[in-house]
Amino acid sequence: MSIKKNFSIKDQNCNECMLRGSFRTQGYDWWWHSMTAVNRETGEEKPFYVEFFVCNPALAEEKPVFGQHPENKAAGKKPSYLMVNVGSWVGNKKQLHRFFAWKDVNIHYNAPYSIQAGDCYCDEYKTYGSISLLESEVAEHPEYLCDAGTVSWDITIEKDIAWNVGYGTSWLMRRLNGFEMYWHAEGMKSYYKGTITLDGVIYDLIPERSYGYADKNWGSNFTTPWVWLSSCDLKSNITGKKLENSVFDIGGGQPKVFGIRFPRKLLGGFYYEGDCYEFNFSKLWTNSKTKFEGYETDDEIVWHVDQKSSSGRLITDIRCKKEDMLNIKYESPDGAFRHQRLWNGGNGYGDLKLYRKKFPFRYELVDDIHAEHIGCEYGEYDHPEPYEKGRKK
Numbered sequence: 001m002s003i004k005k006n007f008s009i010k011d012q013n014c015n016e017c018m019l020r021g022s023f024r025t026q027g028y029d030w031w032w033h034s035m036t037a038v039n040r041e042t043g044e045e046k047p048f049y050v051e052f053f054v055c056n057p058a059l060a061e062e063k064p065v066f067g068q069h070p071e072n073k074a075a076g077k078k079p080s081y082l083m084v085n086v087g088s089w090v091g092n093k094k095q096l097h098r099f100f101a102w103k104d105v106n107i108h109y110n111a112p113y114s115i116q117a118g119d120c121y122c123d124e125y126k127t128y129g130s131i132s133l134l135e136s137e138v139a140e141h142p143e144y145l146c147d148a149g150t151v152s153w154d155i156t157i158e159k160d161i162a163w164n165v166g167y168g169t170s171w172l173m174r175r176l177n178g179f180e181m182y183w184h185a186e187g188m189k190s191y192y193k194g195t196i197t198l199d200g201v202i203y204d205l206i207p208e209r210s211y212g213y214a215d216k217n218w219g220s221n222f223t224t225p226w227v228w229l230s231s232c233d234l235k236s237n238i239t240g241k242k243l244e245n246s247v248f249d250i251g252g253g254q255p256k257v258f259g260i261r262f263p264r265k266l267l268g269g270f271y272y273e274g275d276c277y278e279f280n281f282s283k284l285w286t287n288s289k290t291k292f293e294g295y296e297t298d299d300e301i302v303w304h305v306d307q308k309s310s311s312g313r314l315i316t317d318i319r320c321k322k323e324d325m326l327n328i329k330y331e332s333p334d335g336a337f338r339h340q341r342l343w344n345g346g347n348g349y350g351d352l353k354l355y356r357k358k359f360p361f362r363y364e365l366v367d368d369i370h371a372e373h374i375g376c377e378y379g380e381y382d383h384p385e386p387y388e389k390g391r392k393k
Contacts, residue, residue, distance in 0.1 A: 014186065015184060016113045017109040025056060025059060029216065031122055034048070036209065036373055040203065048089075051085040056333050060102035060103065062103070063101050064082075067143075068145065079335060084120045085146075089347055104117050105117045124159070127157065145330075149198065155196070177219075179219055180223065180255070181255070191207035222338065223254050224381050226377055227250065227303070228377040238368050250269075272367070277309075278309065287308075289307070291305070292304060313363050314354055316352045343378050
């Protein structure tokens, strides 16, 4: 199966830096980590993320090139930099960006990858660094697309359950750069240990309470719609027991392969107490089918996903409070800023129903599951009518 305990050399190969060929002049790659930490003084939980985002190495200049800077937009320049992006959800929520020119970046492309610039570092097993931005800096540089604040982190990473999505990230497809947006979830269940200090407040990462997640995306542009849902904080509504060896992960939206769009396709995987369920449209023999919708209410983002395959069915209903979320900001490698309402959170909650297929037409309930600490995203930039205006109640 593609979902398994611990990650392998093959998984590490999918986690290396992919900015080769055409992606060197119009491409991005990022390594994402999200986790929950505990306020050292109050014991209150707070979700965080740490991301290393690289873009267009062949277009490097002496300083980072920002696609949203008016002079660069007028000149038709594409962005080129390493962006270290660290943020928090809930309460003092913010996203902080620190940029480096490529000449100041030391990156090991091949597996196992590593990337370092200044005091910021990330590899398979650890990440550390710092970001500090004044209000005056952010006001003077709107092209940074971020908030003001100060954060530092020193974290060790243990990846427990990996999901390799299959043919889409095979060696050949990686070399052909055929997908507009690739995805690899090397640590869809991970343990984080260490500290994060945000605006002077210290948060501790306790491995068994970190509810950690690690993945990467790369490509030439971003999908729309954009969907992501994942959590390893799962409890059976039937038995009341916590599922200690389980995690689910759903992502995608509208894949584009060699210029051909495949509307409203999601990849889904559920590692349930040692049993693997995959909903992967690229594996044609599994007859995977997905229906999904995402929308806003006045105070929430809502996801409903129904996935079927030859082995099972997963019905997922998730919500996240908008007051706990960010509109996370990325500029595309062509210099456009398309996703201006990409809702991103680390504190979603909801329920999943997992079924086993009973040939030929019947499904048997495996478990009814409640999920917390859900990492979640939803956004559309090319919706014929903005989804926030036609929202459902």
